[in-house]
Amino acid sequence: MWTAVLLAGVGCYLLKLAGLSLPERVLEHPTVERVADLIPVALLAALVAVQTFSSGSELTLDARALGLGFAVVALLLRMPFLVVVVGASVVAAVTRLV
Amino acid sequence: MSDAVLDPGERSAIVRDSLAVGLATGAYGLGFGAVSVASGLSIAQTCVLSLLMFTGASQFALVGVVAAGGAPLSGAATALLLGTRNTLYGLRMAPLLRWRGWRRAAAAHVLIDESTAMGVSRGTREGVRLGFLTTGVSVFVLWNLATAAGALAGDAVGDPRTFGLDAAVGAAFLALLWPRLRDRRNVLVAVLAAAVALTMVPITAAGVPVLAAGGVALLVGVIGKRQDPTEVPGPDDVAGGHR
Numbered sequence: 165m166w167t168a169v170l171l172a173g174v175g176c177y178l179l180k181l182a183g184l185s186l187p188e189r190v191l192e193h194p195t196v197e198r199v200a201d202l203i204p205v206a207l208l209a210a211l212v213a214v215q216t217f218s219s220g221s222e223l224t225l226d227a228r229a230l231g232l233g234f235a236v237v238a239l240l241l242r243m244p245f246l247v248v249v250v251g252a253s254v255v256a257a258v259t260r261l262v
Numbered sequence: 263m264s265d266a267v268l269d270p271g272e273r274s275a276i277v278r279d280s281l282a283v284g285l286a287t288g289a290y291g292l293g294f295g296a297v298s299v300a301s302g303l304s305i306a307q308t309c310v311l312s313l314l315m316f317t318g319a320s321q322f323a324l325v326g327v328v329a330a331g332g333a334p335l336s337g338a339a340t341a342l343l344l345g346t347r348n349t350l351y352g353l354r355m356a357p358l359l360r361w362r363g364w365r366r367a368a369a370a371h372v373l374i375d376e377s378t379a380m381g382v383s384r385g386t387r388e389g390v391r392l393g394f395l396t397t398g399v400s401v402f403v404l405w406n407l408a409t410a411a412g413a414l415a416g417d418a419v420g421d422p423r424t425f426g427l428d429a430a431v432g433a434a435f436l437a438l439l440w441p442r443l444r445d446r447r448n449v450l451v452a453v454l455a456a457a458v459a460l461t462m463v464p465i466t467a468a469g470v471p472v473l474a475a476g477g478v479a480l481l482v483g484v485i486g487k488r489q490d491p492t493e494v495p496g497p498d499d500v501a502g503g504h505r
Contacts, residue, residue, distance in 0.1 A: 168334030169307050172324055173314030175338075176345040180317075181370040183352015184359070191353055199483030202451050203476055204319075204347040207340065208439040209452035210459035210475030211323055215432035218463045218471075220331050231429030232436065239440045245501030246286055249293065252433030256426030 231256035264386045276389060279497070280380050280396035286501035287318070287376050288404020293430050294321055295412020300422035301329035305413045312409035316402060317374050319438055320344045322431055323472070332469030340472050351378040354494050358382065358390045372398025375438070379495040441499035447486065454478045 191197045216228045231252035238248040268276075291312065298308040303325060311321050320341035327337035352373050358381070361369050372395070381394030422428050442448045455475035462471035 165303065165307060165328070165334050168324065168328075168338040169303070169310055170314070171335075172320065172338035172341040172345075173311060175342045176315045176317055176320055176348070177371060179342070179345045180348045180352055180373040181367065183349035183373065184356045184361070184366050184370050186349075186353060188353055188357065191350075195484055198486055199480055200346060200350055202448070202479035202483045202486075203343060205439065205442050205448045205451045206455035206475050206477075206479035207323070207344050207472060208319065208435050208442075209455040210472045211326060211340075211435045212432050212439065213456035213459050214330070214463065214471055215326055215435060216429070217460060218330070220468065221464055223460060223463055227426070228429040228432060231426060232432050235433035235436050239437060244286065245437050246289060248437045249290060249430050249434050253293075253426035253430040256429030257424065258426075260423065260426070 227256040227259035230259050265388075266386050268386060268388050268392070272389065273392065276380075276384070276393050277396050280393055281400050283376050283380055283397050283500055284400025284404055287401045288408050290318070290434070290501060291405040291408030292412035292415070293427060293434070294318065294325075294405075295409040295414075296416030296419065296425075297322070297329075297412075297422055297427050297431055298325045298409075299413045299416035300420070300427065301325040303328065305410075305417060308413040309406070309410055312406050315341065315345075316371060316405070317345055317348055318405070319347075319375075319435070322434060326431060327469040327472065330468035332467060336467070336469030336473065340469060343473070343476055347375075348373050351375075351494060354378070354382060355390075355394065358387065359394060360387065361391075369394070369398075372402055374398065374401065375495050376401050376500045379497055379500045382494055383496055437501075441495055447482070451478055451482050454482075 216232045217223055217225065234255040235248050235252045238251055295308055298311065299305060315321055323344050324337040324341040327340055328334055355373065355378060359369060377394045377398035380397040381390045384390045384393050439452065443452060455478040458478055459471040459475040462474050
């Protein structure tokens with residue numbers, strides 16, 4: 165675990181430093197730029213799906229889905245980030261109580 | 263980029279906005295600390311992630327993969343792939359900040375969504391630097407304090423399901439994704455990526471589905487034609503920013 169923590173930690177710093185140090189023209193290749201822009205979209209969407217609808221290697225539908233539903237409504241209403249996140253956990257926790 | 267000097271009013275407005283973002287984002291570090299400990303990382307590992315990696319989405323991704331039973335190294339790979347987004351921010355910020363040597367090396371550590379968003383939109387170099395640095399440093403200090411507090415509290419609470427913390431992680435990723443969904447092609451990529459990831463869940467080891475979804479970005483990026491207008495976040499897109 166420590167290897168993963170240190171490796172990813174140092175790696176993430178080097179990725180930031182590379183951004184501030186590389187000449188801007190590395191992005192001039194349009195395919196490189198498009199792929200780089202789309203990676204966070206794909207990964208974040210996959211993380212939302214996996215965090216909400218799976219447990220281990222099983223697909224699940226539980227209180228987390230209601231929490232995510234709250235998050236969608238809160239984001240549509242342009243609520244602040246903290247309301248979105250805290251609200252989603254409260255909804256999930258309350259659902260589990262009833 | 264103008265080199266004009268900021269008047270005291272503009273200066274304090276930038277500092278105030280940046281501190282608000284720092285406070286809101288920092289508070290959210292409580293959740294990271296608690297989730298990380300619940301995922302099986304030690305308190306020390308949790309704190310080192312916040313100090314060293316210091317980029318929230320990657321940190322959550324790493325502990326999320328570990329929590330699902332994935333190999334720590336596939337968690338690290340997901341964290342690094344998400345971290346490439348900071349490289350893009352750096353490429354945009356470098357000509358605005360124009361820092362060299364140790365200043366650049368130090369600035370790189372606080373190069374994250376929030377500092378980019380609060381810096382990139384300013385009209386003058388001094389404004390960019392002030393917004394970037396005040397946000398970056400205040401998020402860093404508060405995020406790390408909150409991580410430690412959350413880790414200690416999480417250790418005491420035990421099961422993250424008690425307070426619905428497991429649902430908070432998905433919501434946080436969605437909130438980070440949301441501003442990018444203004445672009446319709448990004449919506450398509452997001453839906454495809456989520457579908458690919460869920461399809462892979464029953465048939466691959468934890469951690470692999472998210473990495474496989476990165477393939478969707480590669481595919482659409484290679485065959486697509488248009489550039490993304492939402493690639494760098496603005497002040498509206500971060501915790502505590504103006505909506």
